Amino acid sequence: MRLEKCWFCSSTVYPGHGIQFVRNDAKIFRFCRSKCHKNFKMKRNPRKVKWTKAYRRLHGKDMTQDSTFEFERKRNRPERYDRNLAENTLKAIKKIDKIRVAREERHHKLRMKGKKAKEQKEAAIELEQGIHLVKAPSVLAQDQSLTLPKIKVKVQAQAEENQAMEE
Amino acid sequence: MAASLASKWSRVGRSLLGGLGNNLSGLSSTSHEMASGNFLSQQQRTFIQMRTVLKVVDNSGAKTVMCIQPLKGRKVARLGDTIVASVKEAMPTGKVKKGQVVHAVVVRAAMQHGRFDGSEVRFDDNAVVLVNKAGEPTGTRVFGPVPHELRRKKHVSILTLAEHLA
Numbered sequence: 001m002r003l004e005k006c007w008f009c010s011s012t013v014y015p016g017h018g019i020q021f022v023r024n025d026a027k028i029f030r031f032c033r034s035k036c037h038k039n040f041k042m043k044r045n046p047r048k049v050k051w052t053k054a055y056r057r058l059h060g061k062d063m064t065q066d067s068t069f070e071f072e073r074k075r076n077r078p079e080r081y082d083r084n085l086a087e088n089t090l091k092a093i094k095k096i097d098k099i100r101v102a103r104e105e106r107h108h109k110l111r112m113k114g115k116k117a118k119e120q121k122e123a124a125i126e127l128e129q130g131i132h133l134v135k136a137p138s139v140l141a142q143d144q145s146l147t148l149p150k151i152k153v154k155v156q157a158q159a160e161e162n163q164a165m166e167e
Numbered sequence: 168m169a170a171s172l173a174s175k176w177s178r179v180g181r182s183l184l185g186g187l188g189n190n191l192s193g194l195s196s197t198s199h200e201m202a203s204g205n206f207l208s209q210q211q212r213t214f215i216q217m218r219t220v221l222k223v224v225d226n227s228g229a230k231t232v233m234c235i236q237p238l239k240g241r242k243v244a245r246l247g248d249t250i251v252a253s254v255k256e257a258m259p260t261g262k263v264k265k266g267q268v269v270h271a272v273v274v275r276a277a278m279q280h281g282r283f284d285g286s287e288v289r290f291d292d293n294a295v296v297l298v299n300k301a302g303e304p305t306g307t308r309v310f311g312p313v314p315h316e317l318r319r320k321k322h323v324s325i326l327t328l329a330e331h332l333a
Contacts, residue, residue, distance in 0.1 A: 001284075016285025022275075024291045026312040026331035 228261015
């Protein structure tokens, strides 16, 4: 049993899933689901299709080089079954996954880093331009600061509501 | 029985064409170049039956054959089945001549074939290797990839001649 990678989106193809297409030059293309297969038949380039791993790696959205990827390289030599080795491999897989996920999160955070300052700047501009929507100009003339005014609401509506309910 | 089967296939064909027609109208909103590509690529690949033209991928001399009958009492042939075929095109210097009736083994089928692990395989075209009544290949070489399914069908001789094993 072998877990393959989908040629189009690079997700793992588990046994029993997907289609493999054998081209006449004997190159085998494995697809995880018909979505990828149909995109392939449409002759789309996965490096240009936004949701594939190929695109994301190419455009720096996901991390490309990491030591955790070395563990997943394809080996063609079958290993003699050893219970201890199998047990250790399973433990290692869990740990490596945890580390890889942590690193990917760090990469994502780093990628999104410069955004907060930009968002605050944009918000400040919007407040300055649109303050007239929430603050009356007369109030603005008196109080130049861009804080939202306190609004006093008279509590009269409650009694009327109760009468409607009783009917 | 053959007539009813033929009518069933024509119904399938019409419904498929209807489905494809719907696809085409649905795709009119997308770019023009994609629409034509989609229409061609979403073909429904089916079995090998009478009148199916197949490519010959050995050096027996024939180029294309037309299926006359699937063997073993089957209605249709799939990957790995033997068929009776008529040679349509042949090389002038070859072991077989045009118009000859031969047996052939389907080595590549465009229709997906289910494997025992649950996966499916499909090839790019429909291809056969000419075979004698006993099952031995007429040619001495086989071109292109060849599936593992032949081992189960006891066509080991074809597998040994193959250059790639899919």
